[in-house]
Amino acid sequence: MSARLDVRTEDARRLPPGQIVTRKWPVLHYGMVPTFDAAAWRFRITGQVDQPLELTWAELQAMPRQETLCDIHCVTRWSRYDNLFAGVPVRALLERAGVRPTAHYALVHAEHGFTTNLPLEDLDRPENLLALDHNGEALTPEHGGPVRLLVPHLYFWKSAKWLRGFELMEDDYPGFWEQNGYHMRGDPWTEERYGRPDPVRMRRGPR
Numbered sequence: 056m057s058a059r060l061d062v063r064t065e066d067a068r069r070l071p072p073g074q075i076v077t078r079k080w081p082v083l084h085y086g087m088v089p090t091f092d093a094a095a096w097r098f099r100i101t102g103q104v105d106q107p108l109e110l111t112w113a114e115l116q117a118m119p120r121q122e123t124l125c126d127i128h129c130v131t132r133w134s135r136y137d138n139l140f141a142g143v144p145v146r147a148l149l150e151r152a153g154v155r156p157t158a159h160y161a162l163v164h165a166e167h168g169f170t171t172n173l174p175l176e177d178l179d180r181p182e183n184l185l186a187l188d189h190n191g192e193a194l195t196p197e198h199g200g201p202v203r204l205l206v207p208h209l210y211f212w213k214s215a216k217w218l219r220g221f222e223l224m225e226d227d228y229p230g231f232w233e234q235n236g237y238h239m240r241g242d243p244w245t246e247e248r249y250g251r252p253d254p255v256r257m258r259r260g261p262r
């Protein structure tokens with residue numbers, strides 16, 4: 056099949072501080088599970104790019120896939136080991152859009168207006184995916200199917216379910232959970248759980 060990247064950390068220091076391992080896969084999100092309409096679905100990359108990208112569902116399906124084997128860490132303190140995700144690498148899509156040197160942050164957009172922000176260097180990593188499968192099965196709607204973002208090195212709230220696009224920006228702007236007190240970056244190894252968004256930046260809005 057496709058290439059597989061194993062980004063699990065070694066056993067001795069596998070669990071980030073303050074986390075507990077679960078074997079189940081909890082379902083966690085705000086609001087209702089959206090319905091999927093393949094004909095209307097688009098994935099967009101906008102903002103600081105040379106060629107704004109708009110992909111149909113069929114176009115996404117036609118792109119080469121890759122696998123990422125990883126542990127996931129939720130800010131509510133559960134971690135789940137050995138997740139094999141498959142999907143389209145984020146990097147391939149960013150390359151198609153032509154990221155400008157002025158792009159430093161991304162606002163990730165999902166259904167129902169959900170957003171989450173992260174530095175471009177955290178989004179543009181080879182293991183990050185537009186994930187379509189988990190452990191050999193298509194992602195269920197509860198877990199973000201048919202397509203969610205996977206950014207395994209940050210807390211799992213950055214891995215937006217029901218993904219619809221990336222907006223590349225010069226400045227950072229807090230997304231949904233970040234406006235509600237979550238950290239702007241969310242590194243589980245340094246316990247970047249909660250932060251304090253800059254109120255001036257929030258009023259100004261993205262872009």
Ligand SMILES: Nc1nc2c(c(=O)[nH]1)N[C@H]1C(S)=C(S)[C@@H](COP(=O)(O)O)O[C@H]1N2
Pocket residue numbers: 080081082083084085086129130165166169197198199211212213214215216217232
């Ligand atoms: N669209 C969307 N994606 C989301 C969320 C959300 O509320 N909406 N919650 C995040 C949070 S807080 C977590 S922990 C993970 C949970 O993913 P799971 O339900 O597949 O475990 O999804 C993240 N992605």
Ligand SMILES: [Mo]
Pocket residue numbers: 083129130131211212
């Ligand atoms: Mo979460």
